[in-house]
Amino acid sequence: xxxxxxxxxxxxxxxxxxxxxxxxxxxxxxxxxxxxxxxxxxxxxxxxxxxxxxxxxxxxxxxxxxxxxxxxxxxxxxxxxxxxxxxxxxxxxxxxxxxxxxxxxxxxxxxxxxxxxxxxxxxxxxxxxxxxxxxxxxxxxxxxxxxxxxxxxxxxxxxxxxxxxxxxxxxxxxxxxxxxxxxxxxxxxxxxxxxxxxxxxxxxxxxxxxxxxxxxxxxxxxxxxxxxxxxxxxxxxxxxxxxxxxxxxxxxxxxxxxxxxxxxxxxxxxxxxxxxxxxxxxxxxxxxxxxxxxxxxxxxxxxxxxxxxxxxxxxxxxxxxxxxxxxxxxxxxxxxxxxxxxxxx
Numbered sequence: 001x002x003x004x005x006x007x008x009x010x011x012x013x014x015x016x017x018x019x020x021x022x023x024x025x026x027x028x029x030x031x032x033x034x035x036x037x038x039x040x041x042x043x044x045x046x047x048x049x050x051x052x053x054x055x056x057x058x059x060x061x062x063x064x065x066x067x068x069x070x071x072x073x074x075x076x077x078x079x080x081x082x083x084x085x086x087x088x089x090x091x092x093x094x095x096x097x098x099x100x101x102x103x104x105x106x107x108x109x110x111x112x113x114x115x116x117x118x119x120x121x122x123x124x125x126x127x128x129x130x131x132x133x134x135x136x137x138x139x140x141x142x143x144x145x146x147x148x149x150x151x152x153x154x155x156x157x158x159x160x161x162x163x164x165x166x167x168x169x170x171x172x173x174x175x176x177x178x179x180x181x182x183x184x185x186x187x188x189x190x191x192x193x194x195x196x197x198x199x200x201x202x203x204x205x206x207x208x209x210x211x212x213x214x215x216x217x218x219x220x221x222x223x224x225x226x227x228x229x230x231x232x233x234x235x236x237x238x239x240x241x242x243x244x245x246x247x248x249x250x251x252x253x254x255x256x257x258x259x260x261x262x263x264x265x266x267x268x269x270x271x272x273x274x275x276x277x278x279x280x281x282x283x284x285x286x287x288x289x290x291x292x293x294x295x296x297x298x299x300x301x302x303x304x305x306x307x308x309x310x311x312x313x314x315x316x317x318x319x320x321x322x323x324x325x326x327x328x329x330x331x332x333x334x335x336x337x338x339x340x341x342x343x344x345x
């Protein structure tokens with residue numbers, strides 16, 4: 001091994017652990033320049049590129065690593081993950097299978113293939129692989145979390161909750177376990193337990209916008225509008241471009257008849273998503289209920305332009321025409337609304 005290559009490699013690992021990926025990549029690259037057969041440098045640089053989201057370069061480094069060590073299961077595992085994150089599930093599956101063939105006693109290899117099957121929506125196969133991973137290593141909480149997610153997506157909420165319980169037992173400080181258990185309770189309409197788990201998830205990870213958003217949905221379902229508004233507002237503070245948070249908060253304001261705030265929130269939704277026909281429709285409702293007929297008419301018309309099969313928008317515009325005394329136009333829209341309602345899109 002040429003002088004200096006080890007020093008660059010070791011420094012790269014330090015940079016990597018500190019999250020300074022660009023510096024790590026520079027040192028891995030220098031290592032490879034000094035020693036083009038330095039397997040670990042290719043492998044680790046591939047991992048670092050994946051952390052940065054540069055999946056093509058990650059895969060290219062795994063390819064080079066495999067030229068040096070063509071039967072290393074960890075490289076197939078790593079390349080499978082990069083292919084999976086890139087969205088190339090077929091290649092990901094091939095590599096995940098090969099990793100298992102080379103090292104059938106490594107739980108992570110089954111976990112990795114299970115994740116590919118999950119992304120392919122082959123939930124039973126995913127669960128079978130998570131089962132095997134747990135059989136080999138029953139102490140990794142992440143295996144239970146992901147199997148729980150697969151059960152949840154199948155509608156097996158009780159089995160999902162059982163897995164999340166185990167994950168929390170193994171690692172009580174992991175926010176994702178509480179979040180996902182909250183989602184399962186949410187799906188079971190056990191709203192109090194869902195709120196409890198979302199709240200714990202937020203306590204552990206207060207920057208998770210989705211946890212606030214989901215808890216806001218639960219509060220809205222319970223008609224606890226004040227708490228829902230607070231949660232959607234927290235989402236917006238974390239992510240000012242979270243259109244659904246503005247949309248849902250706007251609908252709550254509409255429900256409690258705060259039309260000024262409703263319109264402000266739908267203004268923001270439309271700014272973020274100019275093609276969102278529902279936002280125009282709901283903003284139109286706020287204008288209509290606030291006796292602002294012309295802006296209401298304009299918004300319902302825009303909603304129809306964006307979605308000509310929206311029966312609700314036609315029905316709402318008919319109401320505006322009635323208030324304006326344009327009964328013929330109202331009748332046309334009313335008939336169109338009924339026609340679309342009988343033959344939904």
